[in-house]
Amino acid sequence: MILQAAESGGPHQEAPAVLRVQLEPLANDNLMVTCTAFRVPLVDSPMAAAKKALRFLARRVLCIEREIVELLDDLDCSRLFFEQFLPLFL
Numbered sequence: 001m002i003l004q005a006a007e008s009g010g011p012h013q014e015a016p017a018v019l020r021v022q023l024e025p026l027a028n029d030n031l032m033v034t035c036t037a038f039r040v041p042l043v044d045s046p047m048a049a050a051k052k053a054l055r056f057l058a059r060r061v062l063c064i065e066r067e068i069v070e071l072l073d074d075l076d077c078s079r080l081f082f083e084q085f086l087p088l089f090l
Contacts, residue, residue: 016047023054032058 023031035058038051 016050019047019050019054032062036062 023034026034035051035054038055040048040052040055043049043052
């Protein structure tokens with residue numbers, strides 16, 4: 001989970017407790033939606049820094065998930081192509 005990554009590097013990298021309490025019970029889909037909705041115009045506190053980092057990470061996760069779906073679709077198309085035309089060459 002995203003919050004666990006922030007815990008590994010010491011006290012300056014931990015998510016604030018209030019934010020942790022808010023986000024920990026969320027399922028991954030809701031967590032991503034919540035984190036991408038964070039808006040931090042100015043990073044002037046640990047809470048703002050954590051929200052900005054979580055927003056960036058969530059956006060990356062969603063982007064990677066979209067890429068995975070696209071690649072899986074491509075693989076399905078390739079599989080269908082080979083299933084249809086490979087027997088013609090055997």
